[in-house]
Amino acid sequence: MVLFLQQLINGLSVGSIYALIALGYTMVYGIIKLINFAHGEIMMAGAYFAFLIAVSTNLPFVAVMLISMVLAAVLGVVIERVAYKPLRNAPRISLLITAIGMSLFLQNLALVIFRADPKIMPTLIAKHPINIGPIQVGTVTLTTLVLSIIFMVILDVFVKKTKPGKAMRAVSEDKDAALLMGINVDKTISLTFAIGSALGALGGVLYGITYTQVYPTMGILPGLKAFIAAVLGGIGLIPGAVLGGFAVGMVETISKAYLPTQWTDAIVFGILIVVLLIKPTGILGKNEKEKV
């Protein structure tokens, strides 16, 4: 039982990072119906920003985190403006290929600038185990979990209560109608990219600290898993991304704990395929038909 609880905590910590990254996927998909393949690379960029700031200054963890998030938000908006906006009325397949191209571009840019060998993330959070009853939780794990939840709550309030948040929901519901209602669609889309990228960068910073390393390809796998999480929960839905993120983290941890570990990825993909076949819109998704 203690072992199981311990594994549950492990799962929550992995899951919270996936959830943060999944939020970016889901928000972007919700608003422009694009799988932003470059999102994993934004997460990677966020981790590099944090690394660069941490080695060149003595700023505390919170400052490093916030600056990295802001920089990543700018990067996200620039990508949207440069690569995606010109294609807003192009076929979906063109947009998707652009996103893949953008993802590879950022990855290789990092490879050329920083080289392939992993950079060691400075210890921004003092690492020591904390005992909660019989269970041991690392400080990093705890920080990750708490920060993720704080930002998810902030996001939820933002989207539901503020005017720009409501505009975001309106644009994702119907772009043309939103335009007619006087909402600045371009600005709203940029805002969505900014928020999604900032959250992705937070995921990247936490990922870098948890696993001690920052490297150009670090965004691929968490990016993919987070995307699966977003689809699993119901892409386009903010609660879906959170649910999906924690679900994927749990499934992964539990399968690693009780099954041969090398099958974990196959199991996660297997679950995705099964869910898509049974309910293509994901766990929380509503069924909708293409208009004829």
Add this chain to the structure above:
Amino acid sequence: MKKISIIMAMLLLVMAALAGCSGSSDTAATTAAGETTAAAAGETIKLGVIGPLTGEYSMYGTSVEEGAKLAAEEINAAGGINGSMVEIVAYDSKGDKTEAVNAYNRLRDQDGIVGLIGGTFSGETLSIKEIAVGDNMPVLTPTATNGEVTLNAPNVFRACYTDPYQGSTAAVFAAENLGATKAAVLYNIEDPYSEGLAEAFNEKFSALGTVTNFEGYTANDSDFKAVLTKIAESDPDVIFLPDYVAKVGIILSQIQELGLDVVAIGGDGWDGIEVDYADVAEGDYFANHYANTDEAPIVQNFISAYEAKWGKTPSALAALAYDSTYIMAQAIEKAGSTDADAIVAQLAATDGDYVTGHITFDENGDPVKSISMIQVVGGKHVLAAKVSAE
């Protein structure tokens, strides 16, 4: 107008990237051809090097290239091979098999190499092997440890010991020198090196004690907390982690974070672990080709020459490439010609002391030598024992 501004923005990004890297790396410029030839007196003897010089694994290929070039420079300074200068021609495989084959074909047909120091990885060496056997090209790979590399290939030799040999030696060391009775194994199923070591360790240690866990992970995994929590339950004395530094560093950090009380053992992939992970690897052991704290003059001379030329401490791969280049050059010298059969015969007869130990080849072309077990103490290598699996 808008489109033009987009082009400009993207061009700027690319240029920034190019500028950023021209400062940080000078390898790209030197990959096209070796420039070690001091004075090309008469005919130069060209030796090929193949390895990942760019991309994700570039540090390994670059080490091999640098070790080989250092050796070539020294040989040329001492008068070359029977008066001919040696030139190292290094091509990039990018860690890709297709590229490795193209590079080999090019070395053979365009550059006319006499012998090959390579490939760097087992995979690329295996993809070249069949073609090289057909060509009867003298091949001495410094670092390809896969068992298959030298099988049924009379012209293929290697300077490093094989994966199975290293894995079982580590098992013997764990049981006999450390007195461990319970061991766990955690390895990368996607990596032939890691898998080879893990299997051999598992087999050998099962005869000497109990293997409590035999767990695999995939190359991109970075969360090991779940599996480490599982391993902690069976409370092993040692954990065998046959992977490269980057991954081992992550695992060791998580072992520390979870507070596991276990001694870690690794293979030569750990070489260089003291640079970034001295604290988490403190007290752990790994197998290596040589100890850089070894007092033997040949070792210390190599280290200082390498540091002088390349401005960094040599890795074990560099040492192996350095040795391989010497072995190949000596074989050509003794053969007295660039005839492949004569060189292969002389390679087989190799018997001498090198940086990575005393080397002779067995009937397969594998080196017969003992393994140095290194302990990480205070961020330094300490030779713990020289072990052989027999």
Add this chain to the structure above:
Amino acid sequence: MPLLEATNICMQFGGLRAVDNFNLEINEHELVGLIGPNGAGKTTVFNMLTGVYIPTEGDIKIDGSSVVGKKPYEIVRAGAARTFQNIRLFKDLTVLDNIKIAFHNELHYSTLEGLLRLPRYWADEKHATEACLAFLDIFDMADYADNLARNLPYGKQRKLEIARALATKPKILMLDEPAAGMNPQETKELMDTIQLIRKKFDIAILLIEHDMNLVMGICERIVVLDYGRIIAKGTPEETKNNPDVIRVYLGE
């Protein structure tokens, strides 16, 4: 036996009953109009009849056999073809290829025969090309055969879409607001086309329109839909004077 028979079909979207107990019979060679204000559920009915939606209740029969739950392409084979409110052509293909694709089921050579270019391939393709050109000729479009569909003017695109539906050799043709977005000139041309179809092809037509005047002129029978229910049925004359219809169209 009617050609098409819908009995008590309903469509429920979550809590919304978009179509409620809809009944319709169409006999051979009949031209029926389905009218109603925007949002009355006309297109939903259409989508049920053509297999895009599966009705939550009720039965649809074509030529006496039920087609509920069948895929759209199976319903095409059963003899019902349609056009779309927002024209859906294969835009980057030629006019001829658009027709040829609809002619698909008239060609019988297998994949292997096609790959080996056996005699049946040549015979079928030759027949298809000739038949499709002849078909285009009926609609005065043979001259456009090699043009890309996207390059046709709007009216011609609509015509091509109708021709393409007819190329599947249907027993009943369903037109979804064919006059939508057309100027009076184009609308008139459309009327001529519909008359032409009635003359040259022995088929029934179901026409959706929200513009009542347009339907009145050509339809034999009219069904009026509002809020998913049928509020009136009968000849144009009868429906025109039906108080419910007047209320719906003119407001109270």
Add this chain to the structure above:
Amino acid sequence: MNRKMLKNYIINLIVVALIYAGIKVLISAGVINRYYEGIIIFIMINIILATSLNLATGFLGQLTLGHAGFMAAGAYVSAITAIALKNSGMPNLLILIISLIAAAIVSALVGIAIGIPALRLRGDYLAIITLGFGEMIRVIINNLRGLTGGAQGLTGIPRIATFDNVFWVTALVILVLYRLTHSRQGRAIVSIREDEIAAEAVGVKTTYFKVLGFAIAAGFAGVGGGLYAHYLAFLDPKIFGFMRSVEILVIVVLGGMGSLTGSIFAAIILTILPEALRSFSDYRMLLYSFALVLMMIFRPIGMFGTKEFSWQGIYDRYKMLRDAVKRREKA
């Protein structure tokens, strides 16, 4: 067969024979050494992979990100078959043919198994599922150690792919794909790309043709993989990573989605370019990705769009130009 088509066929046949003879002569004259020959073989393998992906992505309109996975399935099946037949005394050519057929069949079956569930979903989901499949097949190969050699790789594969047989297999694949796309089945496939709902509404069995197109694409990817295995004589799962799928996709996009000849030209360019620019290899993927994004923004249809290159077309264009010049002179 009308005369224009016949003429085109004959021209193409002569061109193919000329290319073959030309390369053969250059090889025997020593102008093309084995280094160049190796590159030519890789070009042809890339042509097979790109044209087959083009069928799925360009003609059928379904973005596939796991083409390397089908290639892997074919490569392993072909290699294992050939290893089993190695000592049977059969001539090499026969072994190659049997292995490649086995590879094509198994890869196509894998394609069907993936396609039936995945093709029911919308386009972007297909991309993700095929991506996932491409990753999964590597995990599976790694775990089927007894059969595939796992991460250690598969050795002992007979090296029986030569310039001659790779050339003719490539020609055959192109011929089959060309004929397929110019038949009723091909039209049905293209109609799905153009408008799936309309295709269904004119009686095209969309699910069937989607799976058909997908299976044929997978089958030919398997053939490409098989040739790769028989040229390299060594396989390991890392060869078939996501980057391989992307490289093939870049070829297709550059050449033009829906143009077989476009894929052929792009495969030639993108195989030679990195060899010619060896010293820039650090920047290769950077430039590739850059080119991909630029292509999508400025010329999303690629070099050829959906058009095919033809000698007749060049001649027609020349004639048009000549007539125009003549008319001008007269005026």
